[in-house]
Amino acid sequence: MRIRPQLKDLEEYKPGELIKGAIKLSSNENPLGTSEQVISEIIEGIESGELDLSLYPWSGNEAELKRAIAAYLEVEEDRIVIGAGIDGVLDTLVRIFMGEGDEAIIPIPTFSLYESLIKIAGGTPRYVKREKDFSISLDELISACNDRTRMIFLASPNNPTGNSIKEEDVRAIAAAVPETMVIIDEAYAEFAPSSFSLVRHLREEGDENMKANIVVLRTFSKAFALAGLRIGYAVVPKWLTGIYKRVAMPFSVNSIAIAAAIAALRDKEHLRNTVELVRKGREFLIEHLQPFFNVFPSDANFVLVDVSPAKSHAVYDALLREGIVVRDCSSFRGAGDSLIRITVGTEEQNMRVVNAMKHIHKLFKMQ
Ligand SMILES: Cc1ncc(COP(=O)(O)O)c(C=O)c1O
Incomplete structure (x- = not known):
């Protein structure tokens, strides 16, 4: 075959x-x-029938989760998309942007899933070696881009190196390659100083112009202790939410995960x-x-x-x-x-x- x-x-x-x-x-x-409060809310929800596992996940619960995430990050809720972990969100994003012959930039070492998803989509990963202190040379990164470069993957803090990228560097990259999506993977953001998060950038600058090309990924797997349930999300430019919904697998996030994420956001x-x-x-x-x-x-x-x-x-x-x-x-x-x-x-x-x-x-x- x-x-x-x-x-x-x-x-x-x-x-x-x-x-x-x-x-x-x-x-x-x-x-x-996992928070005990989250566990008991889930058990009570199932026992009372409010969380009915015989039904497909309900869009009302998804909307409630987006409202809770929007309040947590102080961004507009129509900029939030969710998926089965950051992995699931990435899968959808790569399917939106990458096809045969396209390229993506990955500063290495980093999280290995980026490279697999690009290859599965038929694209070619271009690797840029990080410096000795694991920072990224902007010149090298930008000169590795060409007119086939569709995505750049920047984990911040980066796995496995632990360092973050500066906000001004991300702005410089996004401005230098306006036709390329810059994906900032903030799986570990809660453990870094809050000023390091790029969400602030999205909040301040908005995306009235259709050119906004930065996406910030977040997850419930790490600081919220729900890795086993597979739920993550992204703050995206508004123009991207419609296509994201059309490309994402329907019901890829299950109803227990949605309810647990809402409860986890409550357990400050x-x-x-x-x-x-x-x-x-x-x-x-x-x-x-x-x-x-x-x-x-x-x-x-x-x-x-x-x-x-x-x-x-x-x-x-x-x-x-x-x-x-x-x-x-x-x-x-x-x-x-x-x-x-x-x-x-x-x-x-x-x-x-x-x-x-x-x-x-x-x-x-x-x-
Ligand atoms: C940088 C980075 N992004 C994403 C993930 C996966 O996150 P999730 O569990 O939300 O799929 C990991 C997991 O280790 C990671 O290190």
Whole structure:
């Protein structure tokens, strides 16, 4: 049977591993777990029949979620679109903008799904290597664009490097390539200073002119602890919402996910506790690992550690023997073979990571 030739060397997405009995710090999930308030609201909703799982998701609930997101971000609700996680939103956006022969720019290392979606659409990813501190050279990025470039993917904070892109840089890029959609993936925005988010830019500038070409992606998977339910959203220029609705799979976001997201936005305390725990834990990990390894600054809920001269796979294995699963970053294009990414955990988990990493430092006789 013939499959499309451009799919032949597509790599399978490699998620962070879950190993029974070990602490999972491999997928940047929420160390507090899902809010109890959210769980009880869902259970009550199902038991009372208000959340009727025999029915297709109701557009009224989706509208309520968009209103709640709009209030959370202080943007107009007719600029919000939702999907099955950022992954689902990206899938729809790529289907809108990319086709055979089109190109997209990806500064690497970064989240690997961008590249897969571009290839599936029949497009060609063009990679721009980040600088040593993982910042992006605007000159290099802009000169990599041509008249076939349809999209640019900028994660901010970036996975796995943890750094953010400056608002003025995004504005400069969007202005330099007005025919190209600039996608800002803010999956980890809640853990960064709030002024770093590009949502402010969209709020201030509006998009009265039809040229607006910036999209900001957000998710309920990280700070809102709903990764298992698959729900995310984007703030888009108004001109894009109509086509988004026509291209997106109907009912791609299920009714439990919609109800849980509304409840999660209401539980401000859980969000505050999560952000506080992550920011403290991040400082703790950086402070205690830095004397032994090169640890990069992070605006996200993980830290990136250079374990050279050891190899990342060897340190991954050694941590696993200590009951801790992290992410070996050698599967990220352009990341080399000495980087590991550690999700910020609970205080106790972070302490275990520090002790294990000190042990590994000795074991590998690093200087
Ligand atoms: C940069 C980035 N974007 C998107 C995602 C996926 O988000 P979601 O769970 O909303 O699909 C991840 C997950 O790790 C990520 O790191």
